[in-house]
Amino acid sequence: MNGENAYLATLMELFGRANFETRRPRTPEAFRLDPIRRLLEGWGNPHRRYAVVHIAGTKGKGSTAAMAEAILRAAGYRTGLYTSPHLHTMRERIRIGGELISPSTVVELFGRLRPAIEADPDLTVFDILTAMGFLAFAEAGVEIAVVEVGLGGRLDSTNVVSPAVCLITALSMDHTEILGPTLAHIAFEKAGILKPGVPAVTAPQTEEAMAVLRQVATERGVPLWTLEGWRYGPEEVAPSGQRGKIQAPDGASWSIRLPLLGRHQWENAALAVAAAIRLREQGWIIPDEAVREGLERVRWPGRFEILREEPPLVLDGAHNDASAARLAETAAEVFPGRRWGVIFGVSADKDPMAILAPLRPLVERIWLTRSRHPRAADPQRLAEAAQALGLPGRIRSEVAYALEEALAEDIPVLVTGSLFVVAEAREAWAAWGRMPMPEVDPIPVRVGGR
Template identity: 40%
Template sequence: MNAYQETLDYLYQQLPMFTRVGADAFKTDLHNTIALLALLDNPHQRFKTIHVGGTNGKGSSSHMLAAALQQAGYKTGLYTSPHLLDFRERIRINGEVVPEDFVVAFTDKLRTHIESIQPSFFELTVAMAFSYFAAEKVDIAVVEVGLGGRLDSTNVITPELSLITNISYDHKNMLGDTLQLIAGEKAGIIKPGVPVVISESQPETDEVFISTAAAKQSDIHFADQEWMVSSSSIAGMHMDITLLDTRQQQMHALKLDLSGQYQEKNVMGVLSALKILQQQGWQISREHITQALSHVRKLTGLRGRWEVISQHPLTVMDVGHNEAGIREVMQQLRHVNYQHLHIVTGFVKDKEVENVLPLFPKDATYYFCKAQLPRAMDEVLLAELGTANGLQGHAYASVQAAFQAARQHARPDDMILVCGSFFIVAEAL
């Protein structure tokens, strides 16, 4: 076993990891993060940042922003979570993942402090990312919130701007059981005097953001009031979208290499954020933005968002995993022609599966499965819940077995959709 793999094993085994064990890994203050960063001479204060939160779309939005800054010639850090195939996907500069030897050296350097501070996996990863960005002297880093906002480990930065994509039900046991309470947690990333963009206005949550921004004397922008989608169409792996800038009455035609219809909402937030950065003096041209948004996957390595991995049968991976995310995925299905639909799906235990399963189509064949992590929901229980909701299919002990079965049963004109959690998509890939 090499040093990098040994380091990862150490991190996974020693540190509580939310993606594996759930709420037990969630820390309710920033104490550990602040302590770790102090040991490292506060690297997060040595580069500029953009902070991106929200329930759904924050990963896609982070990657789009990073792509635009990169295209404009800035050395751009990008911190996101979770990863799909390799831990190092979480920490990138100009699309390139952090080197293995940095991960090893950083962990070795902090090993005695890890044992005394006892950080979570996420807290240590945030410190690692900020250390790497500072060491490599990035011009700016796009930092995606892990969970919530107010108490998230990333919430030690004072960014150039904050972007909050949307609010929907997720992690209710930790963030609250109303949209207003969840919005209050997400609004915790709004900093005094720092502008904030809300991608998607919602009657239940707008006032939370307006009042928080007013209290912090922060300018607030609702992107869907600044932009209007004039037309959009999906062609293969691309989406052609024309937007009206309602302030300047100008049309912007874009070709996105992210073909999920739900990217319409995300791109409006990104465009509003980029406009603020331009006003702050960042040299980002319209051409930079157009080029970047047509090559987000290539520039930043984004995967798992309505990702077409083969054509016959059409096979799509999407990391949509909560009620709002699955709803968007199901709406996207309406734009696709196929003979029969095969859905490979699985969830983690703390998702409200009883609210999600009724959103799935009844006329598909289901392959219920379980990712290889302690938080994963039992596949037999999931299949029983599926049957109770009129979904017909079988249970499979692993994602690979389920995906293999779907590929065996699907005909060339059929469609296979893999969704339900990051971990289901990761194991299928």
């Protein structure tokens, strides 16, 4: 079997297993850590052979993870980065030194784990992907890995690590069917990553969420820092990026050109810098120049990503009301006064009206569509939600059709609602020769939760 066929066969075998990312369980109890612990123990617990920055949250954890990894790599460390979901290929989830692992590495890792996987029907796809990432990092000589939680925190497969630092990004209502009906429930699940004696830093939270984080930190003996006393934000904003400053409470400051757009990205950047400071206290050498260089070089596609400036074509994976509000704020700041043709598709477990409501003032026209993901919502349901907000829309069966039609109208276009919709828009844009084609897996199903 040649390399491409072996990779395809591996993907089909892997994603044929119990997959909570395409078929969600009904209760939190379905998530357990015992299966991945058994799998990792059989390989000598590779996740204990390097330091870890562990990141949970609702919004911004992927961007924060990318920033933290970029800072550490700029400081000269051999880094690992584990994130989810992916846009185009599952290899995006496992990066070493900023590079995706190769298809042959995926085949080799899965082949070695296969006997243990076949012997344990309780292992999920995310368990296996996580174990593959942790094993890949250990065998590549990674010194420090940045690991993003997949869902929640307390019972997430990644919560077997012994971190050097924990970060919690902004919390909001999401995945309530699993994490619980209130922000307090969600904060409790996210706080599950906190470990006794391990420093943690949290982004600004609502009073309800912060009370839970503080309580869990106190009970576990966790030194918990906030961004209180920090100053951060843009001084200049343009489609090409932002210029601004981050200042710590002790007066240390960094002038930064941040390529990621949106004021919320300054909060994520400050959180990544705070993590670097906590690591410095443990003996890690992270010069100020590495902080600047890492933040200036970070790339994270699909988050207010501008594919064309005039008329604008913007892609953003906003998938709940809070992230949609930030998207609306960013669109108004970067492209003031514009009205948008919106291409909108969400996962079936999302509330489309709640996501659309913050975007309503910006919408000129709207196309309702769906990605190829198994959990994509029916566009007819989205059209009903849009109509209820006074937005009569057009239903299109595929993202590429909707994008082609919207672009033909020569208006600003915004693609949002799901990273899966964003991914298909990127691939369509590339297929039309407008950008290099990203590496895309040879099967259409994308796993992930957004």
